[in-house]
Amino acid sequence: MEAEWADNEDEVEFGLSNSLGYPVRDADGEVFGTVCALDESARQYSAEEQAALEAFRQKVEALLARSPR
Numbered sequence: 001m002e003a004e005w006a007d008n009e010d011e012v013e014f015g016l017s018n019s020l021g022y023p024v025r026d027a028d029g030e031v032f033g034t035v036c037a038l039d040e041s042a043r044q045y046s047a048e049e050q051a052a053l054e055a056f057r058q059k060v061e062a063l064l065a066r067s068p069r
Contacts, residue, residue: 014040018038021036026064
């Protein structure tokens with residue numbers, strides 16, 4: 001784990017020390033949140049796994065774009 005993420009609450013509370021995440025933006029382009037894959041073991045995410053999470057991010061952003069404010 002990188003030093004900047006040491007003692008992160010997900011690591012401390014749940015033992016999850018590895019993540020892949022993408023920001024989710026609202027219709028105005030502001031960061032609304034993130035979609036993340038978390039793991040308790042160090043690992044590399046495959047191109048397919050990265051693409052699947054990116055596709056999910058795009059679906060969430062599409063839903064946010066259609067949501068009334």
